[in-house]
Amino acid sequence: MGAVYRAQDTRSNQVVAIKLLPAEYLNDLGLRATFERESRLVATLEHEAIVPVYEFGEQDGQPFIAMQYMPNGSLADRLVQGAIPPEETARILERLSWAIDYLHAQGVIHRDLKPSNILFDEKDLPYIADFGIARPVFQIQQPGRASGGTPAYLSPEQASGEENIDGRSDLYSLGVILFEMLTGRLPFEGETPLAVMLMHLHDLPPSLRAVDRSLSPALDEAIQRALAKRAEDRYSSAGELFAAFQKALEVRESEGLQEEAISAASNESLLKAQPGSDGLPHGQGSTSAISHSAEVPVPAGDKVADQVPATTEGWQGIHFLSLYLVTVFGIMLAASLVAFIRIGPKNGSEGILMSYDGGAVNLINKSRLPIDLAGVVFRRISADGRATASFPASRWLELTGKTQPLLQPGTCYQVLRTEAAPVDLKPGEKLPVPPSCRELKGWLAASDPDWLFWVAEGDSVSFQVIVNGLLVQTCSLASGICQFILPQP
Numbered sequence: 001m002g003a004v005y006r007a008q009d010t011r012s013n014q015v016v017a018i019k020l021l022p023a024e025y026l027n028d029l030g031l032r033a034t035f036e037r038e039s040r041l042v043a044t045l046e047h048e049a050i051v052p053v054y055e056f057g058e059q060d061g062q063p064f065i066a067m068q069y070m071p072n073g074s075l076a077d078r079l080v081q082g083a084i085p086p087e088e089t090a091r092i093l094e095r096l097s098w099a100i101d102y103l104h105a106q107g108v109i110h111r112d113l114k115p116s117n118i119l120f121d122e123k124d125l126p127y128i129a130d131f132g133i134a135r136p137v138f139q140i141q142q143p144g145r146a147s148g149g150t151p152a153y154l155s156p157e158q159a160s161g162e163e164n165i166d167g168r169s170d171l172y173s174l175g176v177i178l179f180e181m182l183t184g185r186l187p188f189e190g191e192t193p194l195a196v197m198l199m200h201l202h203d204l205p206p207s208l209r210a211v212d213r214s215l216s217p218a219l220d221e222a223i224q225r226a227l228a229k230r231a232e233d234r235y236s237s238a239g240e241l242f243a244a245f246q247k248a249l250e251v252r253e254s255e256g257l258q259e260e261a262i263s264a265a266s267n268e269s270l271l272k273a274q275p276g277s278d279g280l281p282h283g284q285g286s287t288s289a290i291s292h293s294a295e296v297p298v299p300a301g302d303k304v305a306d307q308v309p310a311t312t313e314g315w316q317g318i319h320f321l322s323l324y325l326v327t328v329f330g331i332m333l334a335a336s337l338v339a340f341i342r343i344g345p346k347n348g349s350e351g352i353l354m355s356y357d358g359g360a361v362n363l364i365n366k367s368r369l370p371i372d373l374a375g376v377v378f379r380r381i382s383a384d385g386r387a388t389a390s391f392p393a394s395r396w397l398e399l400t401g402k403t404q405p406l407l408q409p410g411t412c413y414q415v416l417r418t419e420a421a422p423v424d425l426k427p428g429e430k431l432p433v434p435p436s437c438r439e440l441k442g443w444l445a446a447s448d449p450d451w452l453f454w455v456a457e458g459d460s461v462s463f464q465v466i467v468n469g470l471l472v473q474t475c476s477l478a479s480g481i482c483q484f485i486l487p488q489p
Helices: 029-044 075-079 086-105 167-183 193-202 217-226 238-273 313-343 394-400
Strands: 003-008 015-020 053-059 062-068 118-120 126-128 352-356 360-365 376-382 387-392 411-416 439-445 460-467 470-476 481-484
Touching: 029 053, 029 062, 075 118, 075 167, 086 126, 086 167, 086 238, 167 217, 167 238, 193 352, 193 481, 217 238, 387 394, 387 460, 394 439, 460 481, 470 481
Parallel strands: 411 439
Antiparallel strands: 003 015, 015 062, 053 062, 118 126, 352 360, 352 481, 360 411, 376 387, 376 460, 460 470
């Protein structure tokens, strides 16, 4: 949105950064209002880890913000070189957590935390910058606002266009940043922004250790909680996240010391077990230069099968192999159990995903059970709360002729915005299957203008999901993604 220049204050001779609204946007009232809102907001924020603003205003019709110059670049610049060590990550996280909790205490949600918005001063201290789409909580709760943000770092609730987001959305973005710092890569990468947003909504993040085996399970657990799909499953504050991260580092150090002690003890035991020059373990017997392997005579009456060799190397090998196999089997079993717990069967009402663009809307059952669409109505809503279009889900049921309005798991329906499509209802086997849908069960052309509930018209800003007169979800027309769960009977 802005162009940033390195400049010098002629009064104080101080080097500063000046953010300007580019000339081509000066007549864009929306962007101009956003720029001015950022100016007013950041001027009210005073925290040691938030980029200080010296002055803001307008010069010859050009809005500007003058702020502290950050000579050591951004976190994004550093990530070009690869992963950042956990100890350095903790140092950066500590200051960021103070600033983020301060913002939330002021009722402000940043909504665009990412590496390029984390800058470093001459002392290499990190600061949070760029509050262009930050919002006070009371403004976010107003219906119809676009989610904004950067797809790679969006929380699931931002990706789905939810309006009532809170500080835990920023904590998810912070979790993505930490994942990238520790591994050198993003948890979700796709060919398009929409694909990445869908991953944030539905895919489990990979394990840190799947990317880098040197990272500890404790660190992995700390980051996974920050990346929980549901806001209530995440940390309650950035400070809590930092405390968990710090504790994970201490556990890793403790485990490292234990491994060193075990390794040293093991080496010492092996050294003592090695035969000396007399064939006995070190520290026993004489220092004869003759190397030999004695055999124990078999007493009369004993069976050959009961003989015990004097050297136990063979038995040690078998014992070690047995332990190894048992350990490997145990690890595999534990991993399977963890995987089952994480991705195994859950409640069947995990919800519906809607994806939409100018041409079509797709309704996809993402749960593991059939979903009843009876009584579901979609309504386009204007900025002042008026319903300007309405589409009952029962229209889809006419595609199948079934009396039970069930959407099976992994299947989807479509409404197409095209005058060229036939207006009669028919199966859609020849249409391309939308992402996340295994089988397209049917489609219809929006012959009735009111069926275009997801298309902006006039002052329309959002659409609602209504079930038997109950408001279930409100989604932004601009976001292209909507997710909701229907109430169970």
